[in-house]
Amino acid sequence: MKAQVFYSSYHIKYEDIPVPTITDDELLIKVKICGLCGTDIxxxxxxxxxxxxxxxxxxxxxxxxxxxxxGSFKVGERVFVSHHAPCFSCKYCKQGTFSLCELFKSTNIKPGGFAEFIKVPKELVxxxxxxxxxxxxxxxAVLIEPFACAWRNIKRIQIEPKDVVTIIGAGPSGIMHLILLKTMGVKSIRLVDVVDSRLEFAEKLGAEDVINIKNKKIDKFKESDIVIVSVxxxxxxxxALDMVRVGGKLSIFAQVPDNTRVQLxxxxxxxxxxxxxxxxxxxxEQKEVFDMFVSGKLKDATSxxxxxxxxxxxxKGLKLAVEAKNSCKILFYP
Known part of the structure; x- marks a missing residue:
């Protein structure tokens, strides 16, 4: 089968690899779509x-x-697949920090989704x-996982409809937060970015205000109840530390390069x-977001x-995502 195989930074080859073999407790999935995530980049x-x-x-x-x-599935059935499974019983799962669970960190689909087929191990089935x-x-369906990540963040920081929320970064992650917050009835949502086209898109989706930080000061966005960093x-x-009000909340929802240090x-x-x-x-969260899609609450999601x-x-897709000028969510079809 064909797959995009990583060898080193930006050295990724489209080549043949073996179709995975499965055990009695596993599934073999023919990939229809795989989305590009910021984590992949x-x-x-x-x-x-x-x-x-x-x-x-x-x-x-x-x-x-x-x-x-x-026994609960059938060949030919369309499915959504997620890659990490918590045990739900360790101390981390019991306190709600599921991503710290050892099972969560060790489970994954094999190979990754930038291939024609993937194997789903027993723990994920x-x-x-x-x-x-x-x-x-x-x-x-392919948007369930990334929207679920944003939804878990919103739940953890306990955003309420009355909150004034500022999102730094109007890329896919920031826009998904915007869509979910609008669904919740949050009215005061502001976005900050350095790309005008992304800010224009955020306004079309209902952002109350936007600022290109390269051209304007952020003073009017200070005193936010919640600030979400999605870049x-x-x-x-x-x-973000300058934007959040006294007694407010700051959510960091993006990976930064290793060994990065912040002045605090x-x-x-x-x-x-x-x-x-x-x-x-x-x-x-994946089931909750799945239900939102089925009920029609996330009608703007595919935009x-x-x-x-x-x-x-x-x-080509990777280059578009890194340049971040005229792209948002990028999907790949094997």
């Missing part, structure tokens, strides 16, 4: 993945083959595979600012898709 740029690996974890596909012990109704399109650089985090005034204690980091999602590319054109 981060791993490529930082070379934080083993040479010979295949990335990609936002997957929708059809069941090609199932093990004899997997139970909770991380959702059959899709005919009413849900492939493109809606991975230290300057964004430091700007220890006297922040007098502001009682809550700083929180959120990573990934669980089957809980974030800017490019639909063949898997063989992965390098």
């Amino acid at each position: 981060y791993k490529i740029q930082q070379e934080s993945v083993q040479s010979g690996s295949v990335l990609g974890h936002e997957v929708v596909g059809t069941i090609e083959k199932q093990g004899r012990n997997v 139970k909770n991380n595979v959702i059959p899709l109704p005919d009413s849900l399109s492939d493109e809606e 991975g650089n230290k300057e964004a985090v430091e700007e 005034d220890p006297n922040l204690i007098y502001h009682e600012t809550l700083i929180l980091g959120t990573y990934s999602s669980t089957p809980i 974030i898709i800017s490019h639909r590319l063949s898997l063989k054109d992965f390098q």
Whole structure:
């Protein structure tokens, strides 16, 4: 089968690799779509993945083959697949920090979704595979995982409709937060970015106000109840610390390069600012977002898709995403 195989930063080859073999407790999925995530870009740029690996974890596909012990699915069925499964019983799961669970960190689809087929291991089959109704399109289904990540962040920082929310970064992550917050009835949502086209898109989707930080000062965005950092650089985090009001909340929702350090005034204690980091999602949020899609609450979701590319054109899509000028969510079709 064909796959995009990572060897080193920006050295990714479209080549043949073996179709995975499955055990009696596993599923073989034929990939229909795989979305490009900021985490994929981060791993490529930082070379934080083993040479010979295949990335990609936002997957929708059809069941090609199932093990004899997997009885709840059928061959040919369309499914959403997620890549991490918490145990729900360790101390981290019990306190709601599922991404710290050892099982969560160790589970994954193999290879990644930038391939024609993936293997779903036993640990994921139970909770991380959702059959899709005919009413849900492939493109809606492939957005379940990234929207679930944003939804978990919103839940953890306990945003309420009355809150004034500022989102730094109007890329896919920031826009997904905007769409979800609008669905919740939050009216005062402001976005900050350096790309005018992205800010214009945010306004079309209902952002109350936007600022290009290259051209204007952020003074009027200060005193925000909630600030969400959805872009991975230290300057964004430091700007966020100046935007959040006394007693407000700051959510860091983007990976920054390793060994990055942020300037932090220890006297922040007098502001009682809550700083929180959120990573990934669980089957809980995935099912909740799935229900939102089925009910029609996320009718604007697919508007974030800017490019639909063949898997063989992965390098083109990666370049578009990194340049971040005329792209938002990029999907690949094997």
